[in-house]
Amino acid sequence: MPSLTPLHETYCKWDRTPPSQADVLEGLAQLVTMRFSDVVQELIKTIQREILMSVFGLSEQNSKKLQNIPYITKLYQMSYDMIFHYGNTLVAPSLRGIIEKFPKLHDKPLTPTLHFLVGALNGVIGDYLLRDQNPMALPMCLYDHYGSLQKGELSGRVTIFVHGLCMNHLDWSNNKYEGIGEKLLSQRDHNTMLYLNYNTGRRISANGRSLANTLQDLLNRNPKITGFDLIGHSMGGLVSRSALFYGKQNVYPWVSMVHNIVCLGSPHHGAVLERFGFSLQEKLGQFPFMKIVGHVVNIRSNGILDLRHGSVRDDDWEHNDVRIGFMDDNRKPAPIPSHINAYLVAGTIEFQNRHNRTLNVIGDYLVSVKSALGEHPNPRFELKIPESHKAIFYGLNHFDIQYHPSVAEQIARWFYPSAEDQDDDQIHEYMMDLESLEGIALT
Template structure:
């Protein structure tokens, strides 16, 4: 990986707080001025090599000779130098000049659009951002229902929402749908919604360790919290499972306060598209041109790689350094805590009562129905959630299940199973009272 220059090191305030608008500008300045790595240079040269081999039919030996010609090699270096100079001399100084002109940017929190940008960058490059101490690298932070960093005392029931890959804590509602949090807030008093924001490019198990520490600190600071509910979308469900696994290992008290766990479209048995892309990469990597695809596909974060089979433990990956290798499932079992009521939600783009096997495999575009429901032919990986705790929503894609009104209604029924019965009883009593009043009036 490229190393930081002294200029970069003087800025980085690595205190793991959420980035400000100034941090975003400085982080982008670091990215555009980072020296091109050897990997990128090799990729550019390999593109030329594959074009000569496949399109012009040049032999391998001749391609090597061509690329070693002095003026061609100088052209490569000139091209790299221009890109480097453009980033260092133009873009980076311009971004840093804005920070100097507007010092209040250091105090300004991110807007929703900047949260979107930073979330995407973390999903794709998050592990690299951390390694380089780039201020764009996100910390693991809890926000309240109104988008502010969680502060103050908490009491009663707390619901923790954990988003998926390349997303952020603002993504739990839309203009059309108020979201799950709003639905649950309407169910009872002393109900607090908290939303996690984190770096989705890190290993899922690394985020699991961070989350269990954050939640342990939360309950220590707020002894009046009575119970915890967990809701995770996509990768977020795997992060929650990892946090529960390591929280239980570390005997953290918050784990035993958890009543419910809901996973929305989480790839418990892996993500179809990540695994499919991996297999294509393996199958075609020996052919000209398609080797380029193999290299490009391999440029993705460790968090994305963990989605291949739904890895939630450190030992799923720490002894396997290969990013490209045999597509085997080397996971270790991570059973769900027995005391927690666990619920799985799957989405599928197919219509109800129609049997489309290819669509069932694709599921919600990214995760198959079976994977989202924790079903696996190997008993070691079966998550054994009761059928009554599973729900499949037809006509919803991977992102719609995160906030759709039907999903919110189902979660409310799971969390508050007697709420509808109480409401019906109140309506029944009201109707009886109304009939009796009408009888009195008629008399």
């Protein structure tokens, strides 16, 4: 299936107004009616074609000819009408009726639960939402530390938090932990925390371009800003690297003002489970009917596909049919600018046996330790980060890293080092205490 977004998608098609509660209802109404009909139709045809080939022994060419016979095509249309009848006649009118009855929903922002649901939906099918201009397709927005859209004048040092796949700007703290932002706010005055929210189903390089533009716009509107720090979790670290790449390419002034970048569990060289899934798909495709599974799997966002090898540039993917089968790693180097202090954090589910090879590959469930630390056998892709700028947290999974207090403490030490910290030249290693899950330093 071809890419559904333009090769060089820039910034955003609309303004930076996030969806309201009414937009969610309208977006759902569109989903259950006609917006995804072409995807469903292609899936149905693919499944039927695989049955004709596997059971009846028809060639792919003959199976396609059979499907294009006029009365077969008419039968298809009848099936599609039945599939969407319920959505068109009952669900969509009901949803739109709610909007008409409660017009104030147009002015109501999303609740935390709706932010979670819309963020997850954007991660899985966000490129489809963007293509069809569905109102649930998230624009790129900046929020303040208290969850409101960023407004007003900024000055001093600004830290930008960039969340990961299927997540949102509220995911940097939870009921138990205040998060990294709260820790950094306590370190110095004139220190502002901003939290990015964006459509994680888009290409990572497209979001990188958008972030580069967003930060330049922020600086243009706030010339008293004195510096930037970037903190990205998972995909967010790749988006931050992509923004630096395109910001430098466009000679944006904000790039020279970046002091630090921190990547938390980011798959710089790909996510283990994404590559494993495609390898398994390739193997299973040799058996009757299992190709059908592959076609179902392929209906997912371009953002997810970019995680396979950690693609942050347009030319990493634009000449490849990346949805089908196992793709070779055709990335181009995207080094972090040398003037920026780069810090990489890896989690691993290991506790006692720190040298277990299987767990070392799995890492934090989603990203291996080596990928998170930017380590690669090819020097062209090695991120070349000093050992003292790396940290491994044994016992933290992929989703604990982004707000755990031990991680926050390490980042604060990196940003505001003491004389003792500056003399350290080893990887920082922490073993999580099983009862309290607080970090115990190993080095």
